Amino acid sequence: xxxxxxxxNRLRALLEASLAISSELSxxxxxxxxxxxxxxxxxxxxxxxxxxxxxxxQLERFLxxxxxxxxxxxxxxxxxxRGILGALIRDARPLRLHDLKxxxxxxxxxxxxxxMRSFLGVPIxxxxxxxxxxxxxxxxxxxxFTEEDQELVxxxxxxxxxxxxxxxxxxxxxxxxxxxxxxxxVGNALATETDLDRLLDLVARRLxxxxxxxxxxxxxxxxxxxxxxxxxxxxxxxxxQGRTIPRSASKAGRVIERGRSERIDSVLDDPEVDREVxxxxxxxxxxxxxxxxxGRTIGVIEVHDKLGADARFSDTDLRIAETFATRAAVAVDLxxxxxxxxxxxxxxxxxxxxxxxxxxxxxxxxxxxTSILLGLRSLxxxxxxxxxxxxxxxxxxxxxxxxxxxxxxxxxxxxxxxxDFGLVPALERLTETFGAQTRIDVQFEPGLADxxxxxxxxxxxxxxxQESLTNVVKHxxxxxxxxxxxxxxxxxxxxxEDDGRGFEPGEADGGFGLEGxxxxxxxxxxxxxxxxxxxxxxxxxxxxxxx
Amino acid sequence: MSYAxxxxxxxxxxxxxxxxxxDGRLDLIGTALGxxxxxxxxxxxxxxxxxxxxxxxxxxxxxxxxxxxxxxxxxxRISSLDGAGALHELAELLHASAAA
Ligand SMILES: Nc1ncnc2c1ncn2[C@@H]1O[C@H](COP(=O)(O)OP(=O)(O)O)[C@@H](O)[C@H]1O
Ligand SMILES: [Mg+2]
Numbered sequence: 001x002x003x004x005x006x007x008x009n010r011l012r013a014l015l016e017a018s019l020a021i022s023s024e025l026s027x028x029x030x031x032x033x034x035x036x037x038x039x040x041x042x043x044x045x046x047x048x049x050x051x052x053x054x055x056x057x058q059l060e061r062f063l064x065x066x067x068x069x070x071x072x073x074x075x076x077x078x079x080x081x082r083g084i085l086g087a088l089i090r091d092a093r094p095l096r097l098h099d100l101k102x103x104x105x106x107x108x109x110x111x112x113x114x115x116m117r118s119f120l121g122v123p124i125x126x127x128x129x130x131x132x133x134x135x136x137x138x139x140x141x142x143x144x145f146t147e148e149d150q151e152l153v154x155x156x157x158x159x160x161x162x163x164x165x166x167x168x169x170x171x172x173x174x175x176x177x178x179x180x181x182x183x184x185x186v187g188n189a190l191a192t193e194t195d196l197d198r199l200l201d202l203v204a205r206r207l208x209x210x211x212x213x214x215x216x217x218x219x220x221x222x223x224x225x226x227x228x229x230x231x232x233x234x235x236x237x238x239x240x241q242g243r244t245i246p247r248s249a250s251k252a253g254r255v256i257e258r259g260r261s262e263r264i265d266s267v268l269d270d271p272e273v274d275r276e277v278x279x280x281x282x283x284x285x286x287x288x289x290x291x292x293x294x295g296r297t298i299g300v301i302e303v304h305d306k307l308g309a310d311a312r313f314s315d316t317d318l319r320i321a322e323t324f325a326t327r328a329a330v331a332v333d334l335x336x337x338x339x340x341x342x343x344x345x346x347x348x349x350x351x352x353x354x355x356x357x358x359x360x361x362x363x364x365x366x367x368x369x370t371s372i373l374l375g376l377r378s379l380x381x382x383x384x385x386x387x388x389x390x391x392x393x394x395x396x397x398x399x400x401x402x403x404x405x406x407x408x409x410x411x412x413x414x415x416x417x418x419x420d421f422g423l424v425p426a427l428e429r430l431t432e433t434f435g436a437q438t439r440i441d442v443q444f445e446p447g448l449a450d451x452x453x454x455x456x457x458x459x460x461x462x463x464x465x466q467e468s469l470t471n472v473v474k475h476x477x478x479x480x481x482x483x484x485x486x487x488x489x490x491x492x493x494x495x496x497e498d499d500g501r502g503f504e505p506g507e508a509d510g511g512f513g514l515e516g517x518x519x520x521x522x523x524x525x526x527x528x529x530x531x532x533x534x535x536x537x538x539x540x541x542x543x544x545x546x547x
Numbered sequence: 548m549s550y551a552x553x554x555x556x557x558x559x560x561x562x563x564x565x566x567x568x569x570d571g572r573l574d575l576i577g578t579a580l581g582x583x584x585x586x587x588x589x590x591x592x593x594x595x596x597x598x599x600x601x602x603x604x605x606x607x608x609x610x611x612x613x614x615x616x617x618x619x620x621x622x623x624r625i626s627s628l629d630g631a632g633a634l635h636e637l638a639e640l641l642h643a644s645a646a647a
Contacts (some may be wrong), residue, residue: 397602397603398601400603401601401602401603402601404603404609405601405610405611408609408610409630412630436608437553437563437608437609437610437626437628438553438563438628439561439563439579439580440563440578440580470551470628470629473551473563473564473565473577473628474549474550474551474564474565475565477564477576477577477578477584478578479578479580501584
């Protein structure tokens with residue numbers, strides 16, 4: 001049998017090394033096999049393989065061959081990538097040296113390091129990305145490494161690159177699937193929570209955990225011009241709970257407008273970011289993800305600062321937040337609907353109750369009082385003597401006053417004219433009474449033809465005008481107020497305008513008046529707009545679509 | 548707590564505005580036809596007897612009226628625009644505050 005030539009041996013070793021890649025070795029074991037093969041193939045006494053971490057600045061692994069454990073322990077820590085090793089990390093090109101210490105980039109060896117002279121360094125490259133380097137030293141027989149050695153190691157480096165990349169992809173996919181799993185879990189938790197406040201709280205807390213973020217807030221529309229932090233998670237953010245921010249001058253508003261999420265690595269450099277919020281949080285980075293259901297944007301999630309050394313969020317984080325937001329949006333929409341239905345039932349029931357009471361007062365009590373009144377009249381005609389006559393007259397006077405109160409109460413509960421003749425006559429009556437009692441000059445312009453609107457629209461607009469007029473007396477100190485009904489295309493609007501002292505609509509914190517109006521109008525998919533400024537009067541527009 | 552009211556002192560003008568009750572006093576804030584914004588503050592200690600007047604001729608704007616004697620001034624008469632219930636609530640609050 002013929003002895004194998006040296007280059008046949010080399011090829012066999014190379015083949016074995018390649019086979020190892022497809023076997024089920026761990027990355028470390030595999031890289032070890034490769035570095036051993038490289039040392040053996042090139043006749044190097046010492047071999048090493050350094051893997052650069054994903055940030056590209058330092059070594060994350062360093063595997064050696066030819067150095068026994070004792071020596072290894074005596075040398076101590078991993079090389080930190082200075083000197084020649086560092087040069088190869090920064091400049092991924094092969095390097096051959098006759099003597100390491102002659103190179104000007106050399107920083108010398110640590111104590112207890114065996115002497116090394118001849119050197120071959122080969123980068124581990126794949127599609128232009130450097131994953132690390134092979135380092136070989138002390139070629140046998142005091143020789144220098146050859147061009148052929150370099151080519152062989154370059155082949156091995158190709159194998160190493162594929163292995164490292166696969167391992168990284170695998171790790172990333174593992175992480176992604178772990179996150180998907182928790183995402184799924186959280187999604188299921190969301191689906192079972194129907195109380196809106198608790199749901200929003202859950203959304204904020206869970207997303208914060210999922211992303212490892214410092215702050216998560218859920219913003220929902222508050223009127224047409226503002227957004228409100230409906231839920232927040234993260235210690236520094238609790239003060240933001242309930243805070244409103246303008247839609248127009250905030251990143252959150254912009255993201256809602258565009259319906260597209262955004263990732264910002266430096267909030268300071270982005271002029272769209274709301275300064276007040278980012279300052280309150282001391283935020284450095286941010287993610288904004290819209291909550292979209294069936295093409296409608298119902299809110300936005302705002303996230304700040306990844307915890308850890310690097311505050312920036314990755315593409316994966318953005319993807320997680322988006323996936324999460326998709327599920328959260330459906331849950332939020334559902335619980336808003338449930339809340340709306342509940343509110344609608346309460347409002348309807350209240351109106352029904354008022355109508356029933358008003359009718360009872362008007363028909364039963366009113367009729368009874370009227371009969372008593374008639375009876376007293378006839379009685380007055382027949383009673384004899386001053387005293388009984390006076391007593392009857394007093395009684396009659398009392399009944400008249402009571403009848404007046406009962407009628408007024410019935411009207412205040414719910415005017416019959418609203419049900420029988422509609423919104424315009426009802427508002428005519430309301431504004432007349434208002435003017436007579438307050439002496440505020442009131443103009444009513446019924447810009448509607450003689451038409452009836454759907455019952456719930458008539459009721460809502462009537463109640464809104466009623467509450468607005470009450471607000472005018474209570475707060476405006478106005479001399480004039482006008483009430484106008486208009487039809488604009490497919491909708492009807494009530495406009496109540498006064499020339500009083502005005503107020504800052506964003507800062508109004510009164511009772512439930514404005515809030516109640518807003519809720520009422522939202523039940524009908526309408527909008528409530530308030531234009532006012534201190535000293536400048538107030539205009540309130542309630543607009544409702546009418547089919 | 549605030550109510551929409553109209554009020555009158557003696558035979559003076561009828562004002563419309565709001566009534567606020569707090570810290571042992573009563574604030575009336577509003578305006579009257581031909582007069583600018585006004586604010587009238589009365590401490591509970593200045594108030595004498597308080598009652599609800601239902602006789603038609605003694606009503607303010609046709610509604611049951613809360614009447615209060617004021618120590619150094621004409622009678623104060625207040626009607627609630629928030630519905631009849633509010634007037635009795637107001638009367639009760641004033642009685643409770645006066646007793647306290
Ligand atoms: N027409 C108006 N003119 C001036 N201020 C108003 C007017 N309407 C509302 N406001 C302000 O908005 C606040 C909230 O109104 P609202 O929700 O109805 O509560 P409330 O009437 O019980 O105070 C009021 O306290 C007042 O400061
Ligand atoms: Mg109000």
